[in-house]
Amino acid sequence: MGKKKGPKYNQIIDAAVTVIAKHGYHQAQVAKIAREAGVADGTIYLYFKNKEDILTSLFEEKMGRFVETIRTKIESCQTVDEKFLLLMTTHFEQLEADKQLAIVTQLELRQSNTDLRLKINDILKGYLTLMDELITEGKESGYFDPELDNRLARQMIFGTLDEVVTNWVMKDCKYDLSALAKPLHQMLLGGFCKR
């Protein structure tokens, strides 16, 4: 069980995204996912331990490279300032590139029970670590306020990005999301106040 191999593994995950995006979390039965994937119900259980495992694997597969992509990209930047802008831009671009997936991760999977949400948080932990490193770097380089509370700053960045993406998804993804990175970057780093 759990043979994370073969084309069917990915077929099933993609089918889950499609079904959840189309019918919603509570109407995404295993049988429906199996039909969408073109396999028998029982086949699902050759690749996944149970239904929850489909959802967490979905999150892992689809979001696993999410953070890595960001980390790689910002390496090329010189300043913390630039790094932050690129982090946000890349965050938005990646979600903008797969709107169906955005619906699933921003809206539908949040209806799942608390256990699944804890696993999602685990996956996000790498993202929070990255932000933490950036904040520390900013503080050490003298660019950020040295009194900054890392945890709060991190929650502020993540909470903001998440809320902005969720609003975009709820407005049917019909405006340019990555264009918002720049003004947000300015607001996060410079605050609301005039200088």
Add this chain to the structure above:
Amino acid sequence: MGKKKGPKYNQIIDAAVTVIAKHGYHQAQVAKIAREAGVADGTIYLYFKNKEDILTSLFEEKMGRFVETIRTKIESCQTVDEKFLLLMTTHFEQLEADKQLAIVTQLELRQSNTDLRLKINDILKGYLTLMDELITEGKESGYFDPELDNRLARQMIFGTLDEVVTNWVMKDCKYDLSALAKPLHQMLLGGFCKR
């Protein structure tokens, strides 16, 4: 039906909060709520139309005055700066005052798929309007950057507050939440950068 009167009405709502906080949204059966409230299953239906009506009434009863309380409190403030600080402090204090309720509204009720989410959004709409007014006031008074995008600023504030509270709840409410208002206020208004 729907008598919305008598001590039993409140007994049942309080029982629902207790049961959901203790067992989670998906394990909060009507029978369990009835037992906790000390009434028969059928009695629930003398006071509520159906199970969902319990949850929406819970939200209305418990959170209905949330925004109004904040709006009233900040009226006494002179400056936008003070208003923002008081908004955040009051936001945190109200949730801190009933930790069980915080668990229910921040984590459990978000798993619902129904009209309840619409009702939650209704309440939030009033909150977003209030934030909007504050932001505009800040811009007009020359305190905020006149180029500030209201929608983004609003999402930044709300996303930050929500994320901070959710983290506090997931850490079992074991630190002082309202004490975070001040540093957050500084970060939101002044940004991460040193001045």
Add this chain to the structure above:
Amino acid sequence: MGKKKGPKYNQIIDAAVTVIAKHGYHQAQVAKIAREAGVADGTIYLYFKNKEDILTSLFEEKMGRFVETIRTKIESCQTVDEKFLLLMTTHFEQLEADKQLAIVTQLELRQSNTDLRLKINDILKGYLTLMDELITEGKESGYFDPELDNRLARQMIFGTLDEVVTNWVMKDCKYDLSALAKPLHQMLLGGFCKR
């Protein structure tokens, strides 16, 4: 209990007829009957043992005089032939006089469980006896075939009358029912065949 006295007793029975005719047997809850009667739910149980007792009492009260009326009327007739015609005419006239009641007895009460239907049959027993007497009289007077099987003849008469009335009710009582007595009388006594 079961004090078959007072105006409320009749109020409740009339309310039951109205409610059943309007909403159907399966939607005729005790609470609905009580409201229609203008009494409290509990009051019903001062006059009736239980819900089934309302229905059997309804049948007794409303249909009890049914047979007696027929019996009295046909006493004035000279011949069996006349008696039969008058029996059928009176049967139809009585049901035609209260169409709501006809709906209840012909359609709705038949959906009741087998126990109630047995009680209804008890009440009808007097009617069958009357028919039996008439058939015997017809045979003894030499008017009917002496070989006639009383039981079958009785079932034929009752089955025919019942089916004719039921069809009339299902066609919304919109044609003249008692006018059918005469041709039916001729068919029952003379048969389908030409003479």
Add this chain to the structure above:
Amino acid sequence: MGKKKGPKYNQIIDAAVTVIAKHGYHQAQVAKIAREAGVADGTIYLYFKNKEDILTSLFEEKMGRFVETIRTKIESCQTVDEKFLLLMTTHFEQLEADKQLAIVTQLELRQSNTDLRLKINDILKGYLTLMDELITEGKESGYFDPELDNRLARQMIFGTLDEVVTNWVMKDCKYDLSALAKPLHQMLLGGFCKR
């Protein structure tokens, strides 16, 4: 869903007949039918849309050929007189052949309030048409009174047959039903009166 194939489909229908005949319509729970059929509750829903679908399918499967059988049989008869006798005999014989089924169709299924009654009426409609044709044929051949009212004659035949069968069922099917066809035939065609 609704595979209408395989031995289980018939097992379930037969179990429904058995359970309803034994415990009555209102005590025929799905779980009881499943146990009698030797399958799990959920299996029922692989073969039937819902509980009502079991009952309508039961009626279709068991009574669907009822009228057709009669129609085929009487084709071989020469005279209307013979046709009528055979119609009645076949009607009785078919019900006599499965007494449990007779209980279900004559008594229990009549307590239903649903589409089932419409379905029953549909089947009966074909029967009434057949009777109509016979009556017309009798009139045209000069055998029946040309003044005969088809509708009334039809209701008289059907009402009589139905009443006779119902009485037989209520007397626990303990006498010879089809033997009654002959005397009834004589009474219907020749009337009660001596000739």
Add this chain to the structure above:
DNA sequence: TATGAATGAGTATTCATTCAT
């Protein structure tokens, strides 16, 4: 590997009846 038929635990809601006032 793959199938898909079969499983059976789990739950919101109705409504006849009671009984304290």
Add this chain to the structure above:
DNA sequence: GATGAATGAATACTCATTCAT
């Protein structure tokens, strides 16, 4: 007598998971 708030038993249907083929 009269009330009506409270009771609680009873039931169809879904769907994640299994296992014989």
